[in-house]
Amino acid sequence: MITLEAVESFFPDRTVTVEERAAELGLNPAQTHMFRRIHGLDRMRHDPDLSLRDLVLPAAKRILKRIDPRSVRYLIYCHALHGGRSVGPRTAQDIKRALGLEKATTFALTQQNCAIALSAIDVAGALLRADGDPEARALVVTGDKPRHRAAQLVMNTCVVGDGSASALVAWNGSGTAVRSFVTRTRGEFSDGMMSSPALIRAESEMRPRLMLEVMSEAADRADCTLDDIQVVIAPNPNTTLWQDTIKDEALRGKFFFENIPRYSHCLASDVLINYATLGEEKRFEPDRPAMFVAIGVGMTFSAMVFTPSSNTGGPRS
Incomplete structure (x- = not known):
């Protein structure tokens, strides 16, 4: 894998x-x-x-x-x-x-x-x-x-x-194992920030359902459930987007938001930045599944389940 x-x-x-x-x-x-x-x-x-x-x-x-x-x-x-x-x-x-x-x-x-x-x-x-x-x-x-x-x-x-x-x-290396990946793109929202007000409303109404479906499918493919996930690593546009997207408070409580006030949104890099932070702070539990999620303007919804190994993270060389 x-x-x-x-x-x-x-x-x-x-x-x-x-x-x-x-x-x-x-x-x-x-x-x-x-x-x-x-x-x-x-x-x-x-x-x-x-x-x-x-x-x-x-x-x-x-x-x-x-x-x-x-x-x-x-x-x-x-x-x-x-x-x-x-x-x-x-x-x-x-x-x-x-x-x-x-x-x-x-x-x-x-x-x-x-x-x-x-x-x-x-x-x-x-x-x-x-x-x-x-x-x-x-x-x-x-x-x-x-x-x-x-x-x-x-x-x-x-x-x-x-x-x-x-x-x-x-x-098949010795590091963090990626156990599943699910992605869906909804092309009708491809205008992104240039979309009409009606399309923006439609996207905001669709977003929570589709994000949860993608996350649930990724967990299922990895032979686990969302309850098993130790932490969810997402991009950092703001806290409001995720509050509006993830309605279940228990699931939202698994999201790592601490880098939003530290770094704000770093284009294309947030999920890996957040992974690096958790690794450096030794906050992963080895052999327990975690999840990347992302919503890309356009609209792409992705979720990836991974299992940190015992050597994930640690101080930089």
């Missing part, structure tokens, strides 16, 4: 409060109050001078220090933003060269927004399984550096911070 051998995250040093970031974005006092008191934001990392390359490389480099880089057969770069002004057609190749992985097959994945990292893990596992080389690895690199206000402030629902993460994927 697919295994996660290492996950690392990275943030720039500059920390700003939600009030400072709101002032930079020209928000009024009512909007600023909403983000802190209603959506649960507090502070985030934001460095306007940091390049995309400097944002995504450090986490990947930490992983490569642990292994023989020649074992990396695939490099998959995941990003949420679309269009040449955000991520160019050669960005994945530029990342590969910067990491010294010249022999790795490299490509980018996008279009699923917050859910893209989970699909990348699944794709990486499928490629490694097809290769049949037990020593081969795939490196999943995630992160975006939005330069335009519309991508930094998303529909008054989240303020985007700077953060990235990378994951080393193996087939």
Whole structure:
């Protein structure tokens, strides 16, 4: 099965409060109050001078220090933003060269927004399984550096911070075992933030039911129930979205929300960032199932059940 051998995250040093970031974005006092008191934001990392390359490389480099880089057969770069002004057609190749992985097959994945990292893990596992080389690895690199206000402030629902993460994927390795993956895309909502008010209402009404269906199916495929899940790791747009999506309080109580006030929403990277935090803080119970979930604007719903191993997490090398 697919295994996660290492996950690392990275943030720039500059920390700003939600009030400072709101002032930079020209928000009024009512909007600023909403983000802190209603959506649960507090502070985030934001460095306007940091390049995309400097944002995504450090986490990947930490992983490569642990292994023989020649074992990396695939490099998959995941990003949420679309269009040449955000991520160019050669960005994945530029990342590969910067990491010294010249022999790795490299490509980018996008279009699923917050859910893209989970699909990348699944794709990486499928490629490694097809290769049949037990020593081969795939490196999943995630992160975006939005330069335009519309991508930094998303529909008054989240303020985007700077953060990235990378994951080393193996087939039948010794790390965290991925036990199931379920994903569904509802194409009628593909306009995302540009949808009509009627479609936005329809999406908000459909979202709780479909998210619960996907989570339940992922748990069933992993031969467990949602009651068995020790923690649910989700993206960090805000606390309000998950309160509106997960109606069952007991299930919602399993969600890890502590990074929302710490880092806010880091495009394409939240689920891996949150995994890294829980690992570093040694908060996983080994051999007890946990779950990634994600809702990607567009609309993609994904859930992945995994079982942490005894060596999941720990201090960084």
